[in-house]
Amino acid sequence: MRLMPWPDPLAEGIKVYRLDFDLAAEPEAARQLLTPAERAKADRFARTADRVRFAEGRAALRSLLAKHVGCEPAEVPLASSAHGKPFIELAPGAAPPFNISHSGAHALIVLGDARTVSEVGVDIEECRAEVDMEAIASLAFSDREFNEVRNAADRPRALYSRWVAKEAVLKAIGVGVAEHLKSIGIHFDAEGRIALESAVPGWTNFQAVALQAPPGYAAALAWRAKEST
16 A cells, blocks of 8 residues: 655645555555454455455545544544545544545545635546547536537547546535536636536535546546635
């Protein structure tokens, strides 16, 4: 398990870590940092790669959070919202906002400073050349987004860059991703900056940036800055 911090800050109060998996090796060391329920869940995965992604991803997340909370990794009081977003069961402001995403042989973990950041989301996806653009467009993209992808010189890159940004934003908001994919629009300006479009009040208060992903992957980060008082 290799956990690497992002070399430069992407936004004030936010840290991103990349985790690289060895998908062929059983995650015995990582299992020691999990709760009994999490170890049992890891054991239910039939494929070694799936056990690795779950166990090592959760162990890395617990290790990072334990440093902020001041306890052992297995003692971090993790819980999940109704939509599956993980959080720490502590008083508001006592724990950093965080999020995790994994795909293929990599994972990303984002931690925010609770003093300056209220919500964070991250997504990484392995890019597949045989992706069905029409199917994804009908599921997740507005007409404007689909036209931008269709007219792009590199269609797979255009598609995945929007997909990961969309998922990162929705994960930061904390809503169900599948049912809200068309509720947020992702558009890139001439400098490659992401502009958000949504009819839902407050959703465009979030910010998003593309992350430099490993070859063959796309990734994005989203967050909402805490309002100054």
